[in-house]
Amino acid sequence: xxxxxxLVVGAVAALxxxxxxxxxxxxxxxxxxxxxxxxxxxxxxxxxxxxxSGGFNGQMSVVGLPSGRxxxxxxxxxxxxxxxYGFSEESKPMLNTSNGFVxxxxxxxxxxxxxxxxxxxxxxxxxxNNTPRIARVDLTSFKTVEIIEIPNSAGNHSSPFxxxxxxxxxxxxxxxxxxxxxxxxxxxxxSYKENFKGFISFIGVNxxxxxxxxxxxxxxxxxxxxxxxxxxxxxxGWFFFSTYNTEMAHTLLExxxxxxxxxxxxxxxWKKAEEYVKAGEGEKRPARYAHNKWNESTxxxxxxxxxxxxxxxPKILKDIVYFIPCPKSPHGTDTDxxxxxxxxxxxxxxxxxVFSFTKMLAAxxxxxxxxxxxxxxxxxxxxxxxxxxxxxxLGPLHTEFDGKGNAYTSMFVSSEIxxxxxxxxxxxxxxxxxxSVGHLSIPGGPTGKPHGKYMVAYNKITKDRYLPTGPELAxxxxxxxxxxxxxxxxxxxxxxxEPHYAESFPASLIKDRQVKFYPLEENNHPAALKGIADAxxxxxxxEIHIYLTSIRSNFRPDNIExxxxxxxxxxxxxxxxxxxxxxxxxxxxxxxxxxLLVMPGETATLKWIPNRPGIFPFYCxxxxxxxxxxxxxxxxxxxxxxxxxxxxxxxx
Amino acid sequence: MKTISKGNxxxxxxxxxxxxxxxxxxxxxxxxxxxxxxEGLNMKIWIDQLSGDVNIINGVNxxxxxxxxGEEMFPEFSYLIYVFGFIIAVGFIAALTGKKFLLHGxxxxxxxxxxxxxxxxxxxxxxxxxxxxxxxxxKVPGMAYQPPLIGYKELLNFLAYSGPDVGGWILMGSALLxxxxxxxxxxxxxxxxxxx
Numbered sequence: 001x002x003x004x005x006x007l008v009v010g011a012v013a014a015l016x017x018x019x020x021x022x023x024x025x026x027x028x029x030x031x032x033x034x035x036x037x038x039x040x041x042x043x044x045x046x047x048x049x050x051x052x053s054g055g056f057n058g059q060m061s062v063v064g065l066p067s068g069r070x071x072x073x074x075x076x077x078x079x080x081x082x083x084x085y086g087f088s089e090e091s092k093p094m095l096n097t098s099n100g101f102v103x104x105x106x107x108x109x110x111x112x113x114x115x116x117x118x119x120x121x122x123x124x125x126x127x128x129n130n131t132p133r134i135a136r137v138d139l140t141s142f143k144t145v146e147i148i149e150i151p152n153s154a155g156n157h158s159s160p161f162x163x164x165x166x167x168x169x170x171x172x173x174x175x176x177x178x179x180x181x182x183x184x185x186x187x188x189x190x191s192y193k194e195n196f197k198g199f200i201s202f203i204g205v206n207x208x209x210x211x212x213x214x215x216x217x218x219x220x221x222x223x224x225x226x227x228x229x230x231x232x233x234x235x236x237g238w239f240f241f242s243t244y245n246t247e248m249a250h251t252l253l254e255x256x257x258x259x260x261x262x263x264x265x266x267x268x269x270w271k272k273a274e275e276y277v278k279a280g281e282g283e284k285r286p287a288r289y290a291h292n293k294w295n296e297s298t299x300x301x302x303x304x305x306x307x308x309x310x311x312x313x314p315k316i317l318k319d320i321v322y323f324i325p326c327p328k329s330p331h332g333t334d335t336d337x338x339x340x341x342x343x344x345x346x347x348x349x350x351x352x353x354v355f356s357f358t359k360m361l362a363a364x365x366x367x368x369x370x371x372x373x374x375x376x377x378x379x380x381x382x383x384x385x386x387x388x389x390x391x392x393x394l395g396p397l398h399t400e401f402d403g404k405g406n407a408y409t410s411m412f413v414s415s416e417i418x419x420x421x422x423x424x425x426x427x428x429x430x431x432x433x434x435x436s437v438g439h440l441s442i443p444g445g446p447t448g449k450p451h452g453k454y455m456v457a458y459n460k461i462t463k464d465r466y467l468p469t470g471p472e473l474a475x476x477x478x479x480x481x482x483x484x485x486x487x488x489x490x491x492x493x494x495x496x497x498e499p500h501y502a503e504s505f506p507a508s509l510i511k512d513r514q515v516k517f518y519p520l521e522e523n524n525h526p527a528a529l530k531g532i533a534d535a536x537x538x539x540x541x542x543e544i545h546i547y548l549t550s551i552r553s554n555f556r557p558d559n560i561e562x563x564x565x566x567x568x569x570x571x572x573x574x575x576x577x578x579x580x581x582x583x584x585x586x587x588x589x590x591x592x593x594x595x596l597l598v599m600p601g602e603t604a605t606l607k608w609i610p611n612r613p614g615i616f617p618f619y620c621x622x623x624x625x626x627x628x629x630x631x632x633x634x635x636x637x638x639x640x641x642x643x644x645x646x647x648x649x650x651x652x
Numbered sequence: 653m654k655t656i657s658k659g660n661x662x663x664x665x666x667x668x669x670x671x672x673x674x675x676x677x678x679x680x681x682x683x684x685x686x687x688x689x690x691e692g693l694n695m696k697i698w699i700d701q702l703s704g705d706v707n708i709i710n711g712v713n714x715x716x717x718x719x720x721x722g723e724e725m726f727p728e729f730s731y732l733i734y735v736f737g738f739i740i741a742v743g744f745i746a747a748l749t750g751k752k753f754l755l756h757g758x759x760x761x762x763x764x765x766x767x768x769x770x771x772x773x774x775x776x777x778x779x780x781x782x783x784x785x786x787x788x789x790x791k792v793p794g795m796a797y798q799p800p801l802i803g804y805k806e807l808l809n810f811l812a813y814s815g816p817d818v819g820g821w822i823l824m825g826s827a828l829l830x831x832x833x834x835x836x837x838x839x840x841x842x843x844x845x846x847x848x
Contacts, residue, residue, distance in 0.1 A: 435690075
């Protein structure tokens, strides 16, 4: 009996202690020849460009896939002391807004330009989330060439999604806010439902030049607009915006905006909106917003303040806006490559609803409505629904496509990506992410012609994935091979900033179209120098203009005397090189600004106000040649009123 | 009055002494693992307090409307110290006096304590897992989140474990010693009866 007692107790103990009893959770092991699949041999190039939003760094990262190597950090909304963006006199206007110079923003989403629902990769668009703006990056120079501010908007999150021929990029406001005159904007927060508006902006893109222009705005109810996707192919002409807080709460949204079983996907018939615009049905309203453009000929930006927007009121103008009920605070709304299916990712929902564009049109035709919001029809959920993906996982956020009839949805809460069939709605496979994936990206994933092959998960939590670096960690990404039935983890790599959305496209689209340098004869900067003979220094009142040339390995002039404390000194530096990859830098001791990094054939200006006498060396910051360390000069600064003659020399 | 042997008195004394550890060691633990918590979240339950990742667990669980776990949630913390004290005292008196009825009383008390704790934990777990805030952000139809009484259980993206901690194991050892004392006593009595 004693033995039995001991046996029983021992068995209980073994049961409770045995680690073998712990059910197996997701495995992180790499299977097969993952390393060879991501290995890009020295001197070889990656197959895809991956343009990745930098989130709170306000920049974009250019990454090669499948290697995961960072190729460039491309400043967009944030100043970049590394190359003088936002510090040089020429680039400062790029960051001008109706509220003056703003040195930072939060860049969440990327949209690569398309033609006929395929990437043409001429431009990359990015949204400024905090001070609502959209930027356009030229993918031949990887430079931010245009930024337009969005008036009547706050929290430009539902942006910059793009139509299939880059007719428009959109900007849906995350925060609805009161708009109009000062008096109309100064209202109690508790008057949210009456006074706040949710503006959706359509920014037209010039098909030739890429130039943006705020074509029209739609005054929508004060919901929070989260994400969006254009219809494509058969649904071209429509745009789909996910909404949350249709409760229209204005405090403790975590609870109060999570109460309704269904919020909406707002379907916008933008072709219809265009008709109203053409018919003159829009109302011109005063507004103030900046439009900043970079000129590659003059190598400088110009900022204009615009004062009017065209607003369409969908309460009066029928057939622009319809609401599709969608479970539980939808985050991502994505359209499949055919344009037939619209997938709403209710981030708090236990299923993923898939809506049918054909059924939506039929329901509109039959006026199969369950109600309306200020006269804008609400469609019946069941009438528009293709079906629901059952038990997909927890916290669905975003969906991308492989062009083979499959969808891939990121699951934040259950930290996984789930592959499912769009037609049958069957879950086919799931892989863990490390940890808590936000966006995911497949090359060509949002277009009508995905390239498939790879999938990248952009994660929100990093924890133990890399060598620890204190409390702040790089955000992790994982690359998966999606060519087979089962998704296969290939690579885990750190990223820059906090990536949200990213897009990828074949490198062949742009790699042979890259700007290598700027021809000097086409440099129309007013301070450009065409040769060393033009180097000089001029005084205009309190301003001193140093027209500086840089070529391996000297500055001309390199000795300047006659500068006084308090002078505004402008270094207009032209890089005379006419060869690829020979930038020259310029840094001046004690200058309260960043350096300049000037590309071959380009001119840029650094402003410096010396505040004490002395000799101030300047030098080239980019290791340009064997005699780079010799590339230097001196500025002599004398006390105010010294009246020393202004002299400059090189080589004497 | 019937008495027990010296050896058994020592066993009971040891059993009661081991129970004192309940004041200094965690008795029970609940652990959670999720993909984003590969290292696990661990909560320890003591005789009169909680410790471990309670705040993180509360943070995670509030999305599904689970109650905020806090010491005020467990009235047991206010009286368990006295219950244990009483039982330990009975054990020591049984050891010191060698009275058989006290040994049996002590055994019954720890048995009731064990059963009581299990029922109590089950009731708490049921309430914690089912009684969800109706305004919770995430509501999964038909889903309840009752933690396992003992062992492992999968709850959505979490794997939950519930089991004894150091103090719990010591208490089981203490109970085993008491059972042994009763068993030896029963066997020696049977031998005596057989001899006479």
